[in-house]
Amino acid sequence: MTHQHKDAGLSRLARLLHHVTRRRNRAYGVIGVALVLLAIATWIYGGFATGIDFTTAVPRPPGPFAPAKDGANGETSSTGAIDATGATSTGGAARGYQTPTQTAPSRQATSDHGWRHSTHNPAAANISSHGIPSKIWQILLPKNPSASASASAFVPNPHALQDTPSWLVMNPDYTYTLVGQTGGDAFVRRHYGSNRRIVEAYEKMPNVGMKSDLLRYLILGAVGGVYTDTDTVALRAIDRWVPAGLRDKVAVVVGLEFDRRDGNGWADILHWVQFCQWTIAAAPGHPVFQKMAARVLQSLDDLSAHHGVPLAELRLTSAEVMNSTGPAAWTDVVFRQLQEYDPSLVEPKNLSYMTEPRLYGNILILPIDGFGMGQPHSNSTDDGTIPEAALVRHRFSGGWRD
Numbered sequence: 001m002t003h004q005h006k007d008a009g010l011s012r013l014a015r016l017l018h019h020v021t022r023r024r025n026r027a028y029g030v031i032g033v034a035l036v037l038l039a040i041a042t043w044i045y046g047g048f049a050t051g052i053d054f055t056t057a058v059p060r061p062p063g064p065f066a067p068a069k070d071g072a073n074g075e076t077s078s079t080g081a082i083d084a085t086g087a088t089s090t091g092g093a094a095r096g097y098q099t100p101t102q103t104a105p106s107r108q109a110t111s112d113h114g115w116r117h118s119t120h121n122p123a124a125a126n127i128s129s130h131g132i133p134s135k136i137w138q139i140l141l142p143k144n145p146s147a148s149a150s151a152s153a154f155v156p157n158p159h160a161l162q163d164t165p166s167w168l169v170m171n172p173d174y175t176y177t178l179v180g181q182t183g184g185d186a187f188v189r190r191h192y193g194s195n196r197r198i199v200e201a202y203e204k205m206p207n208v209g210m211k212s213d214l215l216r217y218l219i220l221g222a223v224g225g226v227y228t229d230t231d232t233v234a235l236r237a238i239d240r241w242v243p244a245g246l247r248d249k250v251a252v253v254v255g256l257e258f259d260r261r262d263g264n265g266w267a268d269i270l271h272w273v274q275f276c277q278w279t280i281a282a283a284p285g286h287p288v289f290q291k292m293a294a295r296v297l298q299s300l301d302d303l304s305a306h307h308g309v310p311l312a313e314l315r316l317t318s319a320e321v322m323n324s325t326g327p328a329a330w331t332d333v334v335f336r337q338l339q340e341y342d343p344s345l346v347e348p349k350n351l352s353y354m355t356e357p358r359l360y361g362n363i364l365i366l367p368i369d370g371f372g373m374g375q376p377h378s379n380s381t382d383d384g385t386i387p388e389a390a391l392v393r394h395r396f397s398g399g400w401r402d
């Protein structure tokens with residue numbers, strides 16, 4: 001009985017060993033066949049080692065400092081430039097001669113490294129569907145840069161930006177940059193550093209309004225986007241500024257500020273029709289900005305010679321500012337550009353009584369309500385309603401009636 005048990009146990013053990021051995025052999029066989037197939041595959045495909053890169057299948061989160069591509073026109077983002085050079089949000093006066101009461105200096109250093117660049121995804125790339133990059137620029141410089149020991153001494157009044165949220169909510173996915181003294185200086189050196197005259201004019205500009213004027217032309221010329229004064233209110237999404245049928249044709253959007261129409265002039269305004277420069281939209285690299293920078297340099301030379309003092313010591317009248325860096329100079333330069341596109345244009349008066357946007361070359365000119373609604377002249381809508389054509393409301397230093 002005991003032996004039988006023992007025998008049965010041994011034979012079961014033997015069967016088990018036999019079974020295990022056979023399975024192991026089978027496993028060896030399978031592995032062997034697999035190795036042969038692998039060798040064949042390697043021979044045919046030239047080897048796993050070189051042919052297949054598994055790393056490409058691993059999704060990587062966008063690195064915050066990865067070089068950003070600007071979507072709208074495929075340029076390498078130059079906002080990166082201003083970000084990287086430490087553009088900070090610095091408060092102050094925008095157009096000194098038009099906003100003389102701004103007292104609200106300050107500074108909130110909010111360098112936007114990183115996340116803004118990550119908004120440059122392919123879907124956001126097309127949101128503006130024309131060549132104008134999805135960027136909004138405002139400028140807030142200390143009213144008297146020499147008085148503040150450094151940009152950090154400059155304390156902003158939040159009211160200076162009370163209208164800025166309208167731009168943000170109206171234009172989701174646009175980047176927004178508030179250019180302050182440090183960022184403005186860095187931007188000019190970075191993008192125009194090889195042009196000593198521009199750098200010098202920017203640094204020695206006799207007042208903050210003129211400095212802000214020049215800076216907007218330099219920014220739009222180099223990087224593009226929408227520049228708008230801090231006392232403007234966005235009324236329509238920037239994506240809707242250009243009529244649908246013209247979107248691939250427009251590189252610059254300019255609005256009327258003033259139209260004399262029936263002859264009632266304004267003492268300070270030189271032209272029959274004047275373009276505003278409190279808001280301008282542009283694709284980067286448009287020649288009108290290069291010409292405007294050249295005009296500014298020419299005017300500064302003329303004024304310096306006329307008054308017999310160096311640039312930094314000039315004390316200019318409002319009319320001189322308007323005609324050197326401001327809207328009168330801008331009107332001269334833009335109009336000359338329009339004449340290049342359409343030689344039948346003789347004088348700015350040709351644009352009087354405009355009721356619809358007009359395209360000259362790739363510059364879209366908006367009628368008065370586009371950027372200039374709410375003014376008591378020029379047939380601007382000024383009855384408290386917001387007309388369909390109105391894109392921007394300029395509050396003229398926050399003194400908006402009502």
Ligand SMILES: *[C@@H]1O[C@H](CO)[C@@H](O)[C@H](O)[C@H]1NC(C)=O
Binds near residue numbers: 122123126129
């Ligand atoms: C971007 O716009 C172009 C032409 O305007 C179009 O062909 C392309 O499909 C658009 N891309 C996206 C991601 O919407």
Ligand SMILES: *[C@@H]1O[C@H](CO)[C@@H](O)[C@H](O)[C@H]1NC(C)=O
Binds near residue numbers: 270298299302303
């Ligand atoms: C405006 O500036 C230009 C360029 O400096 C100059 O030629 C012109 O005479 C000025 N116009 C007035 C009215 O001062």
Ligand SMILES: *[C@@H]1O[C@H](CO)[C@@H](O)[C@H](O)[C@H]1NC(C)=O
Binds near residue numbers: 349
């Ligand atoms: C511009 O106005 C002049 C007259 O001042 C006129 O001869 C010319 O035809 C006008 N051009 C256009 C494009 O309206």
Ligand SMILES: *[C@@H]1O[C@H](CO)[C@@H](O)[C@H](O)[C@H]1NC(C)=O
Binds near residue numbers: 379380381
């Ligand atoms: C004045 O502007 C309104 C639109 O706001 C327009 O309908 C009207 O035709 C304009 N008047 C003239 C004489 O251009």
